[in-house]
Amino acid sequence: MLEPLLESSIKEKVLLYLHTHGESYPREIARDLGLYVNAVQYHLLKMEKGGVLYSKLKGKVRLFGINPRYPFKRDLEALLEKALTFVTDEERARLYKPRLRPRRTGKPLS
Amino acid sequence: MNLKDVSLSDLAASICDRCRKNGIEVVLSGGACVSIYTQNKYMSSDLDFVLVSSVGRKRIKSAMKTLGFNEDGRHFRHPDTPFLVEFLSPPLSVGEEPVREIREIRRGKMILRLLSPTDCVKDRLAAFYHWNDRQSLDQAILVCRDAEVDLHEVKRWSISEDMKNRFGVFEKAMSGEKAKVSKLRGIKK
Numbered sequence: 016m017l018e019p020l021l022e023s024s025i026k027e028k029v030l031l032y033l034h035t036h037g038e039s040y041p042r043e044i045a046r047d048l049g050l051y052v053n054a055v056q057y058h059l060l061k062m063e064k065g066g067v068l069y070s071k072l073k074g075k076v077r078l079f080g081i082n083p084r085y086p087f088k089r090d091l092e093a094l095l096e097k098a099l100t101f102v103t104d105e106e107r108a109r110l111y112k113p114r115l116r117p118r119r120t121g122k123p124l125s
Numbered sequence: 126m127n128l129k130d131v132s133l134s135d136l137a138a139s140i141c142d143r144c145r146k147n148g149i150e151v152v153l154s155g156g157a158c159v160s161i162y163t164q165n166k167y168m169s170s171d172l173d174f175v176l177v178s179s180v181g182r183k184r185i186k187s188a189m190k191t192l193g194f195n196e197d198g199r200h201f202r203h204p205d206t207p208f209l210v211e212f213l214s215p216p217l218s219v220g221e222e223p224v225r226e227i228r229e230i231r232r233g234k235m236i237l238r239l240l241s242p243t244d245c246v247k248d249r250l251a252a253f254y255h256w257n258d259r260q261s262l263d264q265a266i267l268v269c270r271d272a273e274v275d276l277h278e279v280k281r282w283s284i285s286e287d288m289k290n291r292f293g294v295f296e297k298a299m300s301g302e303k304a305k306v307s308k309l310r311g312i313k314k
Contacts, residue, residue, distance in 0.1 A: 064199065065214045083255035086218040 016098040025050055026058045027098070028110075030081070033068070034095040035111040038080040048110060067091070128193070128205040134161050136208055137172055137239070138232035139192060145236075147188040150177035152217050152227055153239035154248060159264045161230070162242050162272040167264050172210045175217045185212055219247040220286045242272035247282050250295060254288045262295060266302050 156169030283292035
């Protein structure tokens, strides 16, 4: 959907992923989306440099997310939300609908 | 260039001036503005310049080279000074709004362009609002204490950022600060 605009399908997938997951790290994004970690890392760093994303260290892991201080954040999120409606139900359920609510330790996932 | 004992504001003015001479318009933002407006009550070692328009890295690198700065990843360092210089991508904004007023401070023959005290407070509050960074809240209060800040404008901006409740925290901290100052004045008397 946004590939002509963003000039990269990887960038689009990464943005959709961060929009729906909140924060994540390169290896997890690459694993979940079935992409090469180097490619994901490249786009994350490029977008961080441009102010679109932020990153922070949590333990030994560098987490990335959409920068709440990016002046076009609301517009970008509106665009991503619209793009999500064009993703197939199967793909949306598989890649962009994570369980974000907490689950107590020891309670099995249903 | 010898930068051994150069102050933050003089160094910032030198960089701003050198950039301008090389056709690169920059505005100082972040913690360095807090240092300047609070006469170093908060001391930043980062000089974050926002590019007014996109400029190739090579041009920035060659402008910084003339001041003796070397590229170190995304930053620039000088062997004689602990200050770390970074150039951030445009646009120059605080939260969702573009910065409209740029303050100019003259240092000798050089002019330093930086955020106004009001935008500096918004910039710090943005970090408090979005990252819950209490150090930034303290810095915003320091600037309000030492410089002329339009608090009505800060409130309007906070509301437009959907941060009315968080502004309340800042207001409360400010009123505590005012009480502390008057108490101190009372003791002096």
